[in-house]
Amino acid sequence: MKRIVIADDHEVVRSGLRAIVQLRSDWIVCGEACDGEQALAMAVETRPDILIADYSMPVMNGLEVSRRLGAMHMCVEVLILTMHESEELLTEAILAGVRGFLFKSDAKEHLLSAIDALLERRPYFTGVLLEKLLRNYQINKQNRSSVLLTSREQSVVQLIAEGHTNKSIGCILKLSVKTVETHRAAAMRKLGMSSTAELVRYAIRKKLVEP
Template sequence: MTRILIADDHDIVRDGLRALLETRADWTVVAEASNGQEALELATATQPDVVILDYSMPIMNGVEVVRQLRARRLRAEVLVFTMHDDDGVIREALQAGVRGYLLKADARSHLVEAVETLARHEAYISGKVSGALLDAVLDGRSRTGSLLTARERTIVQLIAEGRTNKEICPLLQISIKTVETHRASALRKLGIRTTADLIRYAIRNRMIEA
């Protein structure tokens, strides 16, 4: 029996994924999460074989969830399920240890195949992500969207969601000084000074919803 966790902040998306997955008698959805922190906690508690993670989730994005899953030595295969097909996001996901990447536009036709592939511990990349783009991501030639590090992007997202530096510390298990360092670095790289500018950047880059 393949055990699956679904993490997406939209109820209708989780319902649709569950309906597709439950067409297989040998698969079971063991948990559903609506934000990144919940996904991490439920994955730790239920030990699924495959985790389906939306990239853009509240509190903790999909890539940060993967980083913390790997830090906890959880062996679940991860399928990042997203509308994002830019190379910056793909590179972050691969570098974090993701072996599956599926665009939401491909879900109806390819979700079952993607989960089957990951359940065999093989990599699966959505058909709409070109081979050339994947090669560029893997060898580091691609630079689009790479201005911020994965940790800086996570902190920008949390700040844009209204989290204080003190609230971010336990979520990412880092010190307040480290949060402040990443925040300052992100602001410097982006050429902005205020939290309002940072929120506008996060909305413009689809890190949070307006």
């Protein structure tokens, strides 16, 4: 029996995904989560074969959850679902160790195939984005890598945009306030920004949070 965790901050989406997964008698939904922190804890607790995770989740997005699982050397395949068609998002997903990437609008038709592929240790990416990535990745690699925030900087920016203080960010990420301030300053320097409002707009533009 293959075990699957579903993480999305909308209950109706989780219900729809669960209904599709349960079409297969040899699969079981062993847990659900409504934010990234819960998703990570659920994955650690239940040791699923597959984690289906929304990209835009509170506290930690799906990519940060994937990074954390990779750092813990957990054998969990992550399937990221998103509403946004973005070549940059797909690039960030690959860098985060994600091997499955699917539009929510395609889930009804392609979710089972995506899970099957990941269970067989094969990647599964939405075709239109993969085509763009293969065409442009080598050309843009140098410039892209110099602009990307580190995973920790991205997490700090997301939490700032969600309204957390430096102290609460430190508690969530298990960092000192000084370290949070260092990551915040580094992110602002890389992005050429000087205010929290600019960071919030960046987070919205990059789909780290919903407006």
